Amino acid sequence: MNLQEIHQVVILGSGNVATHLAIALKQAEVEILQIFSRKLEHAKMLAVKIGSAFTDDIKQINPAADLYILCVSDDALANLIKNFPIKNSLIVHTSGTISINIFDLTQANGGVFYPLQTFSKNKEIGFKNIPICIEAKNKLSKLRLSNLAHKISNNVHLISSEERKSLHVAAVFASNFTNYFYQIANEILKEKNLSLDLLKPLIIESASKIINCNPTDAQTGPAKRGDDKIISSHLEFLNSHPEYQELYKLISAHIKQNFSQI
Amino acid sequence: MNLQEIHQVVILGSGNVATHLAIALKQAEVEILQIFSRKLEHAKMLAVKIGSAFTDDIKQINPAADLYILCVSDDALANLIKNFPIKNSLIVHTSGTISINIFDLTQANGGVFYPLQTFSKNKEIGFKNIPICIEAKNKLSKLRLSNLAHKISNNVHLISSEERKSLHVAAVFASNFTNYFYQIANEILKEKNLSLDLLKPLIIESASKIINCNPTDAQTGPAKRGDDKIISSHLEFLNSHPEYQELYKLISAHIKQNFSQI
Numbered sequence: 001m002n003l004q005e006i007h008q009v010v011i012l013g014s015g016n017v018a019t020h021l022a023i024a025l026k027q028a029e030v031e032i033l034q035i036f037s038r039k040l041e042h043a044k045m046l047a048v049k050i051g052s053a054f055t056d057d058i059k060q061i062n063p064a065a066d067l068y069i070l071c072v073s074d075d076a077l078a079n080l081i082k083n084f085p086i087k088n089s090l091i092v093h094t095s096g097t098i099s100i101n102i103f104d105l106t107q108a109n110g111g112v113f114y115p116l117q118t119f120s121k122n123k124e125i126g127f128k129n130i131p132i133c134i135e136a137k138n139k140l141s142k143l144r145l146s147n148l149a150h151k152i153s154n155n156v157h158l159i160s161s162e163e164r165k166s167l168h169v170a171a172v173f174a175s176n177f178t179n180y181f182y183q184i185a186n187e188i189l190k191e192k193n194l195s196l197d198l199l200k201p202l203i204i205e206s207a208s209k210i211i212n213c214n215p216t217d218a219q220t221g222p223a224k225r226g227d228d229k230i231i232s233s234h235l236e237f238l239n240s241h242p243e244y245q246e247l248y249k250l251i252s253a254h255i256k257q258n259f260s261q262i
Numbered sequence: 263m264n265l266q267e268i269h270q271v272v273i274l275g276s277g278n279v280a281t282h283l284a285i286a287l288k289q290a291e292v293e294i295l296q297i298f299s300r301k302l303e304h305a306k307m308l309a310v311k312i313g314s315a316f317t318d319d320i321k322q323i324n325p326a327a328d329l330y331i332l333c334v335s336d337d338a339l340a341n342l343i344k345n346f347p348i349k350n351s352l353i354v355h356t357s358g359t360i361s362i363n364i365f366d367l368t369q370a371n372g373g374v375f376y377p378l379q380t381f382s383k384n385k386e387i388g389f390k391n392i393p394i395c396i397e398a399k400n401k402l403s404k405l406r407l408s409n410l411a412h413k414i415s416n417n418v419h420l421i422s423s424e425e426r427k428s429l430h431v432a433a434v435f436a437s438n439f440t441n442y443f444y445q446i447a448n449e450i451l452k453e454k455n456l457s458l459d460l461l462k463p464l465i466i467e468s469a470s471k472i473i474n475c476n477p478t479d480a481q482t483g484p485a486k487r488g489d490d491k492i493i494s495s496h497l498e499f500l501n502s503h504p505e506y507q508e509l510y511k512l513i514s515a516h517i518k519q520n521f522s523q524i
Contacts, residue, residue: 016482074492097484097492116460118468118482120475129463157460166454167461169496170447173506174461175468176483177513178440183477183520185432192428198378198419199429199436200473201391206380206437207469211462213382215445220278220380221438222359230336230359234431243516244435250512251439254505258445 004140006066006090006148010034012080013071014042016119017094019049021071024127026050028151034062058083066090067148069113074098081106090141096168099161100135111136111145114164115153118175127152133159133167184244216258223255266402268328268352268410272296274342275333276304278381279356281311283333286389288312290413296324320345328352329410331375336360344368352403358430361423362397373398373407376426377415380437389414395421395429446506478520485517 009030011022014037022032032052037043040056047054055061061068061084068091072080077093081103084091091103092113103110112135119125132149134156136142142158149156159167182203186196209218222230231252238245271292273284276299284294294314299305302318309316317323323330323346330353334342339355343365346353353365354375365372374397381387394411396418398404404420411418421429444465448458471480484492493514500507 073487074489097495117464118471118480120471120480120482123471123475125467131460131463155463163454163456165495165499166450166456168492169499169510170450170461171464172483172485172496172510173443173450174447175464176481176485176517177509178443178465179468179472179477179481179483180513180517181435181440181443182472183481185436186477188428188432188435192425194425194428196472196477198393199432201393201417202379202433202437203440203469203472205387206441207465209380209382209385210441210444210458210465213385215441215448215458218380218382219438219441219445220382221434221441223434223438225335227336230430233359233427234434237427237431247439247512247516248431248434250509251442254509255438255442 004143004147006144007031008033008065009067009069010036010062010065011046011069011071012036012061013069014039014046015071015073016121017115018069018071019046019121020117020119020125020127021069021094021115022046022050022052024152025148030148030151033065036061059085061085063089067092067144069094078102081110090144092136092145096171097165099165100137101161109137109141111141112159112161112164113145113149114159116167116171128154131155131157133157133164135159135161135164184247188241188244219255219259221255223252224259226256226259266405266409268406269293270295270327271329271331272298272324272327273308273331273333274298274323275331276301276308277333277335278383279377280331280333281308281383282379282381282387282389283331283356283377284308284312284314286414287410292410292413295327298323321347323347325351329354329406331356340364343372352398352406354398354407358433359427361427362399363423371399371403373403374421374423374426375407375411376421378429378433390416393417393419395419395426397421397423397426446509450503450506481517481521483517485514486521488518488521 010033011018032050035043035047035054043054063086070093074095088108090109091107092111094114100112114133116131130153132153134145136145272295273280294312297305297309297316305316325348332355336357352371353369354373356376362374376395378393392415394415396407398407
């Protein structure tokens with residue numbers, strides 16, 4: 001048996017990250033021994049999908065796994081680690097923000113296995129391009145986690161807790177906040193009975209642009225051009241939405257300032 | 263000769279919209295008679311690309327075209343229309359924000375031909391999916407513009423000036439402001455010597471999601487989950503960037519409020 005290989009894992013959690021990760025690992029022929037969730041129904045639902053055992057009792061967690069993957073919310077993480085019954089095994093969390101040090105009090109071999117992607121319930125996703133950010137306390141654990149990550153992705157990186165936090169904050173801007181702006185766009189259009197479909201080619205093109213183009217070079221729009229007439233006319237248009245108006249004003253000012261400095 | 267068809271056009275302007283539109287029209291076998299730009303060098307550069315005549319003298323604009331397409335900045339538009347020497351011909355602007363009424367004083371047959379997309383200098387773009395928003399003063403002009411638009415796109419819509427303004431404001435949020443957030447993400451990563459490449463799969467997935475998913479359903483992240491611990495930790499991380507911190511705080515509050523109401 002090759003100690004550098006991880007053959008059997010237990011997944012703790014049953015949300016989007018747990019589900020997508022479990023499916024990807026199973027497809028890579030990693031054996032999922034067991035799913036744990038505080039809600040038995042949730043554990044069962046995911047376990048049935050991937051053909052594994054399941055439990056809602058932390059004392060019943062299978063001690064034979066090579067790796068325990070904690071896919072629970074950041075809030076639940078500290079408590080779960082504190083009560084985790086198996087010591088000295090390799091155990092990782094999947095959080096963008098929580099430091100590896102969260103394991104220090106009770107787990108000698110804690111690490112991080114953070115897939116940098118937005119996971120939705122009903123949308124399948126290919127793992128091959130997803131960056132997986134690995135962190136571990138020692139060389140062997142790094143190697144083992146890295147080997148596992150390479151089974152599901154071609155985009156594996158050793159990333160420190162501090163770097164990972166940068167990535168997570170940047171990801172909030174680049175994904176969560178941009179999605180919120182799609183919501184604002186949708187709301188503005190709805191009032192005129194226009195469909196968001198009209199903006200979808202623009203949205204896809206705007207995101208695709210930055211694949212080959214620095215986002216500073218990709219910037220377009222009235223604020224970049226310093227077109228105050230349009231900005232005023234848009235702000236007036238947004239009179240009935242003071243919260244959107246505030247954002248429009250603030251971000252346009254930022255963009256104008258950036259480009260006046262270039 | 264079919265009066266509903268537009269065979270020959272003159273393009274006024276030489277920027278991104280003029281360039282991409284000229285190329286698309288030429289590929290659709292519409293004849294570009296002439297390129298006009300205030301700067302002769304600019305007019306020439308585009309004219310050479312598509313094999314047309316060019317001028318920087320507004321009095322030399324070819325009077326034989328079926329259509330004149332004004333692809334100039336909103337600021338330059340009123341002046342260009344005022345000085346435009348040919349009356350009673352079909353003439354359109356390509357602006358998202360300016361009303362069709364800008365033509366009223368001097369042009370009886372003004373209209374709008376607005377391609378809803380972000381155009382960059384060095385990035386080719388397929389026109390087939392780009393929504394083209396048409397507006398005109400009479401049925402025949404609507405029909406002629408619509409026929410022309412269908413030659414380059416399968417996504418043609420009759421859109422009023424008021425609706426078009428909604429679309430443009432929504433587009434600023436969905437494209438210009440999201441791109442600015444890619445810039446912020448890039449800046450945050452740069453400080454840790456991390457590459458934006460790490461976020462690209464996330465950025466593409468976040469935009470692709472809304473093709474089949476309402477953006478409200480697609481929302482993820484700490485603010486949506488009401489995860490105040492992460493939000494605080496990210497705000498602290500942004501202490502050295504008060505301008506990003508302000509945006510983070512404001513948008514997180516918006517998202518939290520939206521989702522607490524659902």
